[in-house]
Amino acid sequence: MSTDDVPATPIRRMIRFAPTEEFFWRLGRDGLLRFLGCGSCGRLHHPPLPRCPFCHGARVEPTAVSGRAAVASFTVNRQPFLPDFPPPYVIAIVEIAEDPSIRLTTNLVGCTLGEVEIGLDVEVVFEEMDGLFVPLFQPASQ
Numbered sequence: 524m525s526t527d528d529v530p531a532t533p534i535r536r537m538i539r540f541a542p543t544e545e546f547f548w549r550l551g552r553d554g555l556l557r558f559l560g561c562g563s564c565g566r567l568h569h570p571p572l573p574r575c576p577f578c579h580g581a582r583v584e585p586t587a588v589s590g591r592a593a594v595a596s597f598t599v600n601r602q603p604f605l606p607d608f609p610p611p612y613v614i615a616i617v618e619i620a621e622d623p624s625i626r627l628t629t630n631l632v633g634c635t636l637g638e639v640e641i642g643l644d645v646e647v648v649f650e651e652m653d654g655l656f657v658p659l660f661q662p663a664s665q
Contacts, residue, residue: 551656560586
């Protein structure tokens with residue numbers, strides 16, 4: 524691996540989450556990214572809440588999206604903050620294609636540092652960790 528490659532599978536620490544977020548971390552086995560969708564107004568929202576933050580409806584359920592996004596912002600970390608997570612790696616904020624107001628902070632994988640830019644089209648890939656599925660993003664296939 525050259526110093527310009529983004530690690531394919533960095534080692535992660537255990538994820539802690541609230542009960543309302545469990546679906547987000549456990550349902551990625553099938554490769555589908557999900558956010559809560561409101562059965563009343565149809566809007567997606569993230570982070571997960573027990574009621575829709577737009578119409579306050581209680582009919583919210585995990586809703587699959589395309590998994591496509593665009594890089595809104597990023598930084599390249601070159602400091603070894605965690606011993607099992609070697610630098611360099613990209614920390615990015617991606618805007619989800621179905622609703623750009625939904626943003627995830629994530630890592631980019633499967634590319635070189637020189638490929639990463641604002642607006643880069645990316646798609647979700649999941650890394651399994653002890654029964655949890657961490658959504659990462661890689662450059663989108665055309």
